[in-house]
Amino acid sequence: MGRSPCCEKAHTNKGAWTKEEDEKLIAYIRAHGEGCWRSLPKAAGLLRCGKSCRLRWINYLRPDLKRGNFTEEEDELIIKLHSLLGNKWSLIAGRLPGRTDNEIKNYWNTHIRRKLLSRGIDPATHRPLGEPEGHLVQEANATANICFAANSKEQQVAKVKKLENHSRNGSSLYGFLCKKRCPDLNLELRISPPSSQYQAYGQSTADDIAAEKKHCFDCNMGLKSSRECLRCRAAESSKEHGSSTMVGYDFLGLKTEALEYRS
DNA sequence: AAACTTAGCAACCGCCTGGTC
């Protein structure tokens, strides 16, 4: 038995992408959007594995990527998020607009690890080198089990329900753990109507958004995050789930699921 | 100038998860 390979390896290119391949992939996704990665290579005329196309698009070709060096603020945010989430690079990336999980992972391994070691901090535990891990590590693990990102509304609902089984107030637990480990990092989740979303961002982020004009093409108001407009998603969610409240905004204005669910 | 080492990062691999039938 076993799983069939995602592609026929004998007839696929490997290694660095050429300019022509990039152009084909960009042109195809512009015309058809992101969809079935398995069938995309053939449809786009690429001799590549679907996974390879997805990686190339997400990590390099996506138009909303921020290129260039990490700022000091981003460094510190990554460190704090890593202390809470561990090696959950995709979750960390979800809170750094324009950065990818791969990019952050590489940056962590090449820069931040060294930076922490030079400060005498163990990058794995975020505690002084040589000190036993203690209870805070368990707390970090517990925090990592709280899910922030889900791919669909259905998953969000399922995950919130799962969370509710553990705690009647999941965000309070999260806030508690965050505060305990990083008292100066505001990761408190909030419920707010879409119209007031900018108030939840904090001024600097709102200014950045305005400067970059990252508005949704559909409603022309909500923030267009790396995947979709939160405002439109909120509207869609409430349509589908009746009185369910599925969307919230974290301190960076990025996608924050699983905040509240009323059945 | 050449040989060697190191750092940075794009890309790959294998595993896991969730959805569908």
Add this chain to the structure above:
DNA sequence: AGACCAGGCGGTTGCTAAGTT
């Protein structure tokens, strides 16, 4: 219930440029 599939994630590899001897 379980087999299969697609997408996603984290760890690792390998190439290349920069730095050092």
